[in-house]
Amino acid sequence: MPIIVNLDVMMAKRKISLNELSSKIDITPANLSILKTGKAKAIRFSTLEAICKELNCQPGDILEFQDETETTK
16 A cells, blocks of 8 residues: 555654543544554544644654555566
8 A cells, every 4th residue: 555654653752552642532442543553444634633733743744655666666
């Protein structure tokens, strides 16, 4: 998948656990885990906004585009 989710990296930098973040942004730990592992098919802008507010970061710190053609070269 060309979209890489770096939520785990940002959570580690901010020293916040999955359960703590999920309670602060009002999302279930299971749904946050799906997002964190990159298995999510979509993310609401409101969820992304809440994550960015809580982690004091930009959306680009969490989501990254990686061109699949560049990885095969």
